[in-house]
Amino acid sequence: MDPMERSSAVWETIEAYKADKITRRQFNRRLVGLGVSVSVIGSVIRAVGVRAQSEPNADLSGTVRVYKGPFHPDEATLQEEMVASFNEKFPNVQVIVEQFEWPNQEAQVTASLASGAHDVYYTAEDKYHKFSPEGGPLMDLQPLVDAWDQKDFIQFWDTAKPRGSILGGVPYIWNIQSNLVLNNDLAEAAGVDPAIITESPEGLREAAIKMTSPDVWGYVFRHGVPNDGQYDWQGMMFRNGADLLNEDWTAPAVNTPGGVAAVQYMADLINKDKVSHEFGAYGWPAQRDLFRAGKLGLLTDEFTFYNLLLQDPVPFEWSFLPFPPGSVNNNMLAFRGFLSIAKDSPSPEASWELIKHYLDPAVIVPYLNVAGLASVRTDAAETGQFADNPGLAQLMTDWGPLAQGPHPHPQSLSMVTVTEPYVEAVYLDQSDAQSALDQAAGEISALL
């Protein structure tokens, strides 16, 4: 098809969509078939879809102050675009987006909620549960969600309302916090069949040992300083059927056999098998650099690293792998992100409209395609999520069912903080896992 023909076909498709002759899914598929990139489709939907759906609503007015962390280095520009399309629908609502810093997010969001500085908040799952209990600082969105025609397109509602909580947020994104990244070239050179890595933890250990050499660490997980290791040892515990607390949340469960086996397994990788660097030598960013430099056979990282590797290619073949199943479960630690409204917000209606706008496929898909995060929409794939990133699209489909969130107790992050030094003591070979986790359990009990 020559460019002129293609151009007229694109316009015909747009006209058909504007006239409601084709559905959005058909519209997306036709444009993808015509070679239009997903980001352009997003822009077209934004421009066309808004006019097709509704006239500007001048009745709603007010100011919505949004507080979120950046998903992309160019977050401010991306937000400006989303706000601009929102203002096409609601011209009298002023939206101010402010960003918190990820390392300080908990303190910054807490302080903001306490002072009523913002209306709409983004919180990751491990922090969200602290804010969502009944009587907490968030608005109960249940009545609004019940009346929302898009609610069936959103997944993970159960995680948004665990026991003792209100529906304090709408699921927005999800992200695997801990998966495996393999240097295929090193695996091949060491004669490792990638299949054994995902078969069992022992297979993973065997592959790591084979890939380890004086210049290469076979398998590195997060155990640097500052330590982000909670993403890894928690995931290991979940797969072994352990958790921070028991099922009825009345007692700690980190020192159950599954938890002990998980931490001991990881410590042995450092101290016994010596397939990982010594504790604390390299932080998470440095570990990524080591992987890029071809010094690591396997690395645990999160979903977003996929896009970073695509954007800044490395001189070897790589692949993303799921963790092998544990003794009880087959899952991977994932965080959902939620959009919430402050209970005392002076603009709850405008805030709710903004949240719905953020979750509109025409808005969320182009944004998350750039950010490399998965949308919570069940129609994510059909609406073009990762349409020009087939590898990530496949992972989103395959790994969605494996996603396991952190414990939803409001104090779960505090429990992780008090447990961490004991896990580190095991990594440092100063203690065995059982006695260290028994002590951690004592500290967790004090928080209950």
Place this chain on the structure above:
Amino acid sequence: MSATVPLAGEPVVVRMRERLDPRERRRLARRYRWRRYLVAFGFLAPSLLFFSVFLLWPTIQVGYQTLYTGGILGDLRYVGLDNWAKLPSNQIAVRSLVNSVTFSLLVVPAMIIIGLGLGMLLVGIRRGSATFRALLYFPTLAPVVVASLIWLFMVHPDFGAFNIGLRLVGGQPLNWLGTQSLALPTLAALDVWRGVGFWALFFLATLIALPQELYSAAHLDGANAWQRFRHLTVPLIRGPLLFALVIATIYTLQVFDSIFVLTDGSPAGATQTLVWYIYKALFQFDNVGLGATLSLLLLGFILLLTLIQMRLLRARGTT
């Protein structure tokens, strides 16, 4: 008593001292006293108001909050003195207190001794001392976060200056922040590096102001450099030294930023300090009562140490 200045040709009139009724005199004296008080308090009022609103009242509030548990975002629950009673069995609190004191003990003497030494060297520099002063002061000017990131490069296992130095002298590279016994001293070294320039300039200003004739006399009497330092400089700067010790101790006991950026309490709790724990208690554990109790503990501890330091140094003749 009063007198009028006579004009030319006028008789001199001198009013003799009038005897006042004692009651009247007391009244006038009282009025005079009150006027003086009012003027003094009038001038002091802004700072007293500031002190009361921003220091005294918050401290009282913090004391009140130690009787409660609960969150910044939720309801507070009265627990009496439970927060205080649980402190000795709170392992993180005990570890944090020990680490904070250890940190101070590592930093303060090193910072003061090196600062004084550099100050004495700077006194002797006649040309180009401004350049040296600027270079010395530069780390103090760097924000803590920036200084911490600079330090991260210093302690990097592969490219860090420390390990490069060790390799040059045939030693083994060290895991500076990942080893329990090294992490706190490494952070202490960062604090010394940041603070030493400030104290060097402080002691330089002190040393310049010392009376030189005493040194000349001592020199004529045959006192060597060490004797002059031991018997002249140290007694003469005891006051500023006390100030430096107190301020540096207060400052180092409140260490937080560099720890938050570089280790966040790792490895295995080796760098957990009191202010780090206060931050966690307030913003993560959502326990205002615990945070308030730890804050008052820190305040009391700083006051106690300050009093001890002042008593020790004053006992030796400092005013």
